[in-house]
Amino acid sequence: MSAKSFDLIVIGAGPGGYVAAIRGAQLGLNVAVVEREHVGGICLNWGCIPTKALLRSSEVFHLMHRAKEFGLKAEGVDFDFEAVVTRSRDVAKQLAGGVGHLLKKNKVTVIMGEATLPAKGKVAVKTEKGSEELTAKSIVVATGARARELPGLEADGDLVWTYKHALQPPRMPKKLLVIGSGAIGIEFASFYNTLGADTTVVEVMDRVLPVEDAEISAFAKKQFTKQGMKIMEKAMVKQLDRGKGKVTAHVETGGKVEKLEFDSVISAVGIVGNVEGLGLEELGVKIDRSHVITDEFCRTGVDGLFAIGDIAGAPWLAHKASHEGVMVAELIAGKNKVHPIKPESIAGCTYCHPQVASVGFTEAKAKEKGYEIKVGRFPFIGNGKAIALGEPEGMIKTVFDAKTGELLGAHMVGAEVTELIQGYVVGRQLETTEEDLMETVFPHPTLSEMMHESVLDAYGKALHF
Structure with missing residues (x-):
């Protein structure tokens, strides 16, 4: 068994792990990443990306059926189910290949195999060729999560x-x-x-x-x-x-x-964190309901051992994992200003039809937290671009602190809201008040104008409704 030494070893190459590895390498660390199955993790291979590819196919199919509304003709509209699935798999494959290329470009050592933590600062990897032991000053666990199975409702892959x-x-x-x-x-x-x-x-x-x-x-x-x-x-x-x-x-x-x-x-x-079989508890890591307990900087309390992404708890989102990956890599590399994540500043996006997106507190949560609030709403039917797109069903809702004008939350349902939400995310990051948002000029005709109108409505100033 040969001992190989690194500055940083990342276990898991999903959106948390591969990003941590790349950022670490950019900052001059000698990095290895251990992955047991797919580079790119669930997100790229079996989650966020292939589902969006499928949903795009169904969206186009839905629009084809509406051709007449747009003055177009499409007859005998049908789909080839196998081809829809194949496209989705090809998209996933392309992106997973891209991640492999990025790791190579950044000189990250990729080891395919199953990792365990036999002792502090040590990672044992079981590969097809046998096993090897690696050592590192810092180790990041980014092993993600899997589907929760309820007794009696277990999957069989057929029915x-x-x-x-x-x-x-x-x-x-x-x-x-x-x-x-x-x-x-x-x-x-x-x-x-x-x-x-x-x-x-x-x-x-x-x-x-x-x-x-x-x-x-x-x-x-x-x-x-x-x-x-x-x-x-x-x-x-x-x-x-x-x-x-x-x-x-x-x-x-x-x-x-x-x-x-x-x-x-x-x-x-729901999901369950992949915490088993790593040797975490033996090292003194605290685990609660299949998730590793960490501080705001993803430290586990065991010297040099970090946990990021789904394994470190909610929100279970790829972009949260990636942000934690960057933060931890910068912390390990000795950067001074490192920003921990604020869960209420992370947007959630659901790509159903119509799309749903939100950031911050819901109206109920804001009230529960004792805020005096002002709420604004604006419907898609009042927006020129939405009507031109043939997408008049939807709404944007904003929640403000009545005392300070802080944007507490934003909630949307309708066409393209998963792209629009980022405007409010940036606003929250910059600690924007209602005045800043009201004074911002939004381009016309765009769906984003509804974001402006929703803010105006919270203060009784909506123009188009």
């Missing part, structure tokens, strides 16, 4: 799927049940429903997209229902009876159990 199966499905579902209406569940529901699957979504909480502002959830639900989705809230799938080519789901709502039949089920009931 019951996780997100991985749903990305490479054995068939196009006719009758689909989606368990869980967070971002993952609702994106798959949106994709399959648009392509013609008879889709039912079961959510245990009192509303779909439960982390979003209640008004946005209600608006989105109305749109989903209009598109033919069945939404069951305050409902629970108690058991799944699997038969030949069908599943009978026992769904409990309000104390009553209903038996419903489907040919495919997607389970999207």
